[in-house]
Amino acid sequence: MQVFEEGITNKLIGVFQGTSFAQAKDVVLIRVYGEKTDLIIDRNAERNNMVELSKTGMCPPVYATIENGLVYGFAPGDTLDEKTVRDETIRK
Numbered sequence: 001m002q003v004f005e006e007g008i009t010n011k012l013i014g015v016f017q018g019t020s021f022a023q024a025k026d027v028v029l030i031r032v033y034g035e036k037t038d039l040i041i042d043r044n045a046e047r048n049n050m051v052e053l054s055k056t057g058m059c060p061p062v063y064a065t066i067e068n069g070l071v072y073g074f075a076p077g078d079t080l081d082e083k084t085v086r087d088e089t090i091r092k
Contacts, residue, residue, distance in 0.1 A: 009037040014074065027074035028063065 002021045004012040011032040016024035033043055050070060053059040060073030084090055 007034075009034045009041065010069070028071060029060075029074050030069065030071050032069040 002014045002016075004014065011034065013030045013032075014021050014024075014027050015030065016027045018024045021027065033041075037043070047065050047070060050059060050072065051062050051065065054062040054072070060075045062070060062072045064071040078084075080090065
């Protein structure tokens with residue numbers, strides 16, 4: 001397991017087999033919503049959007065919804081920063 005500390009409103013835990021997250025092929029993420037974040041984020045809408053996008057293959061599979069979070073698959077990629085988000089080759 002690996003706990004990701006970068007999140008602002010959630011706790012994110014990656015569960016995988018192997019010795020490191022970077023080398024894992026199959027990863028399941030458990031997202032636990034932060035306390036009182038539902039005051040600023042519509043968690044029901046977020047959950048419904050993830051489930052619907054998952055059904056169409058437009059996001060990783062959602063394996064379960066829990067009272068205070070989601071369990072879903074991992075999609076590898078790079079996080080965009082202020083510079084890369086403006087790169088025309090990435091925006092298209």
